Amino acid sequence: MDRRRFLVLSVLGVASLTFVPGLMRTSLAASKLEEDIQKRLGVSLSQIKESADVKLQAPTIAESGANVPVSVESDIPVEKVDSIWIFVDNNPSPWITDVKLTPMNGKVYFATRIKMGQTSNVRAILKLKDGSYLMATKEVKVTVGGCG
């Protein structure tokens, strides 16, 4: 093996050791969420559109992952909305909750506190009565976690 070939192979080796574990982690996290969404909603994540009609409020940095306030709101008439779903990408179980809405709710609004194991995207998904889905995503950085 000549010197140039040795150097190229070394660089490739170091690069793969550095980047591959990170890529694998990302793809595993994504697949867990995708599996959960497919199982519960019956559609794939790629079929769900991001929409400004869904307003997701959550802190950018949560002091504690044990207690993260999240609210989902929309101006879409409640008669057109079937349910609200919340998922956290990196939680051991990404599904957090789903709330069925009726016209008696008055408007599309749901607020709760959730547990997050680590920094992750939080996703709020609206299932509309016409069978379509709309989504809002926000990253929440978790610095400290605890069990209450």
Added chain:
Amino acid sequence: MIPMKKLIFVLVFLLGFAGASEWFSDPISGIEYAKKEQKPVMFYFHSEHCPYCLQMETFVFTDEKVSKYMDKFVVISLNVDTQVGRLWSKRFNVFGTPTFVFYDPKKDTVMSIAFGSRSKEDFIKLLFMACERSHIKKC
């Protein structure tokens, strides 16, 4: 067959804590030992099903730097689901896990209480601050 979780715990204890700070599960013996060794006490309140405790045990306590700082303390590890754990968690008003109570055995006073898991760096800062509040001269 040994459950995976138990196996991880045993490995963590053997690899991570061996030769590091003194760990006790009996508070009375731990406090007596701390008095004798003139060291402050860190109570570590944990529960079996709390992922944040597992995170601390797997990634933080096993770190060499953290372990070095923890050497300055006598650690009393208490599961809040046991009778002893419940008794002592009531005493210190521990409302969740993981909770770290830094305690001066000589004065029988609590120096500080911290709730929640932390990164290695933040946990070292916490230990350093607790160490400075104690009678130890070199922190």
